[in-house]
Amino acid sequence: MSTHFIELCKLCEQLEKEASRNLKVNIVVDFLRKISSEEVKFAVYFITGKFPSNLLTLNVGYSTIYQIIKKLSNISDNQYLTEYNKTGDMGETAKKIFEIYPPKTQKTFFEQPSTLTEVYEIFQKIAEFTGESSRVKKQRLIESFLSKITPLEVKYFIKNLIGEMRHGFSEGLMEEAVAKAFNVELEKVRLASMVTGDLGKVCEFLKIFGKDGIEKISLTVFQPIKPMLADLAKNPAEALIRHGGKTSFEFKLDGVRIQIHKKNSNVKIFSRRLKEVTEAFPEIVEKIKHEIKADSFVVEGEIIPTTKNGKPLPFQYIMRRYGRVKNLEKTIKNIATTLYLFDLLYLDGEVLIGKPFYERRKKLEEIAPNQMLTPQLITSNPVEAEKFFEEAIKNGHEGLVAKQLESAYTPGIRGKKWLKIKKVLETLDLVILAAEYGHGYRHDWLSDYYLAAKNLEVKPIFEKDYVSFADYVEKIHNDRFKVVGKTFKGLTDEEIKTLTGKLKNLILEKHGRAVILKPKIVVEVAYSEIQKSPLYSCGYALRFARIVRIREDKTIDEIDTTEKVKEIFEKQFKTTTSNFLER
Template sequence: MNETPFNRLLELCTALRGTTRRKEKTRLIAEFLRELSPEEIAPAVLLIVGSIFPEYDERTLDVGFETVKRALRGGRLRTLIEEPLTILGVHRLLTEIAEAKGAGSRRRKERLLEALFSRASRGEVELLIHIIFGEMRIGVNEGVMLEAISEASGVDLELLRRALMLTGDLGEVARIANLEGEKGIRAVKPRMFHPLKPMLASMAEDVKEALEEHGGLTAFEYKFDGARIQIHRHGDDIRIFSRRLSDVTESLPDIVELIEAVIKSRDVILEGEVVAIGRNGRPLPFQDLMRRFRRVHDVETMVRRIPLRLHLFDILYLDGRLLIDEPYRERWRLLESICPGELLAKRIITDDAEEAEAFLREAMEEGHEGLMAKRLDGPYTPGRRGKLWLKIKPAETLDVVIIAAEWGHGRRRGWLSNYHLAVRDDGGFSMVGKTFKGLTDEEFEWMTRRLLELKIGETPTTVYVKPEIVVEVAFNEIQRSPHYRSGFALRFARIKRIRLDKGPEEADTLERLRELYERQFRYKARLTN
């Protein structure tokens, strides 16, 4: 088989960068996919969106800015002209880099990068660096790619979206669509121990809006200040996955034991939230909970120091039957049938705003974030945000991504502590402000170490990073601003918590920011010329 040159991918990305029209991007990618062999489709699709592995795959390159710089110097020292790079060859080498572990792995990764760069043209080197740091800047997100796969294969877009929900693997969906068409895509089933993407919720201003949106009778559940988990059980094997689809089983042995002891089914996928609990029985701060998730050593000590409480709120699979198309009320009935009541999320079903308001106050008084409103006839839509589920939080916040950080002054000297905040915007990120407020000294230290690992460039005062870390910020107001490409700025932004459980793809969007900006004028006057 003649492998497709990597230069063809460079040509495609150059063309994609040169247009802002979504339909044109879709057409260009579809034409490119039709040229590829079946073996090349999955790797190419992942590389175009700035990934190397599927979302559920925990392998990472684990190479930093300095390693790439050294490899670039080493690669330029070579004089031997080697065979040109191919798409499959690049993917194989990047996989080898990710799988280099143990003693000497750092040097081995560097040598593999040198080998890669030495065979690349200047343009290919630039593209490789974008791929390595996951920063493609070509305006192609998952949605655009699915549209291109649909155009290339002739498979209905909604069927492709569903297949992606069930597999979490964009490359595999593209491969099946190309090889097997609609029949193959319809046959896609979830696999045990391959987590489904979590269903996402939109914001509601208050319980009245939720009741109106859902047409009356609605289920209201406590919204916990915890970490969402997905629990897979098949026979004696139990594995737990985080919101970001990472396997966190080893960090949560107490939850594994609980599931073994009390869940009746041995073939099930459950969803819930774990909350860290203090000695007084009230929720601990989210940062304390995250210490449990980061811990891989001395887990038993942390289990004793930071006990967890499990609240289950959904069931996605039971005894060979996929349940995501079942309505919420039926899924809850099945959940009740296999789970003791004390593990179920606290909830009421009502069409009365006053009753829902009282339930919200109760949730807040118990130390939780607010309420979730869930439409009774709603299916479970993995990975998609809609209004079937609505979040009601009295304090408005945004989930934003850190794209750069400045070195601090005074007592913050030595820490990267003034953070550049951005929202998602058409396949990229647009800045909406800066903040140095809200973190503890311990968190500043951790953030500095992590941001340096994510470094992709720097000036004497600022480190630019791969957009990976999500933080939840509170703010006083959203203002119009000519200083940022987004056109908006957060006034008095302050970090409430570091959202290690969320990836950048879950950050709020510029569209969401505009909605919040406009909402302000329900209560304020607007200056007119």
């Protein structure tokens, strides 16, 4: 018998109200045991709000859902914001609004409720829409479905669309529930989930085959697995100490991390999020087919953008290859790539993730040409390691990755077995020009900040010259400052609460959940690099910006300038040719 989506929604409501971790797990255990094997994986996806990215990539944003809610309920912006500001939860907001202002075509008493399978099929259709008109098609489909289901179903449909369940039942708890439901060791469930990248599939196997089903799950070609993650180390010497005095160092490249699967003549490339991106890199596919001496394998590596001379280019160049279907040949011609491999996870029928790193690397060296391998140094000498780090930086790379020689490959796990060591760029002192209220538990706090540098070349700005909110913010301040990025990272919750109180006293204008501020609060900002960007009028943007501290000792007269931002950008890529920098 099919399980109705409303049953799962009621279960999620229970989870939201239940404080006990053990009782939460037991509620889900009972649910997994009673539903069919055809639907159990859908239940795992819908309860956790996580879908394997190789199966579903939804790409539905807050603004799309916001417009749908307004259209179906026929309410104003102020009515929506009034309700949203109570919880900061878009799903709960939609539920409350639809209870008061139901869509005209909402489900009648005599209509059959939607099943888990039917709702998953809707999600599949949403994911299948791509291209220029995809947003409109997605919006129409979501509108149509939301108009036919109950307010409670609307709540959890939306929560799954945006991946914010907020009921306190994480993927880790779901692993516990799956293990308990089918009487399997938790560690086996976790390993199976890491290897498949799909906890729903693991649950389905156990439902069909019982506890012995866990043994049937293994690394399979064309089924991408979660990448192993690295912790941070301050320098090579620290990495040596943490790895017991001797370790493997490799260049840390600034490109896209990929997983390449090959079986006979078939090759597929997956991103670190497990999404297939084969079409974007046809030249890499050809290299793999002709230059690696094995029939069946799974390798990991990095694709970096390069000049014709092989020098690395900024990360943003390689991102132009993602999602480019139109003019792909032209894009390939303009943006050259170089492939570096650094790990081997599977080879001709043998799963290698449990083998030590040095063994996996040796086997990789046996099947791949030397020029395709990430430069490596195995040493116990901190001076040698530091020189290798400087060589990586000199060649335009990010730094090093230290890999413990005996380490197994642990999919999806971040730990000390791999350590990344990056060049630290000088921080910038910037002013907060605008801010937005957060979502979830941060919905009452101004927690997303527009960061700006001083502009020394002030020019008059006219109405026609601004198109984005950042442009408008700059206009309000007579172009004295230029926005160089946004961030919600770096500060503790207590610091955000305190800062919110200060910022509320500096508000000049309100725009929905965004506010424009008097330029007074100076913050020290760290970042991974500075990129060229069309998003901001200054032409630059901070990548992975985070606030280090609030500089109460500094005034806006002392903040860094756009010229300083430009100087740092140019220093980053001094190894690349100037004509690429000016593109």
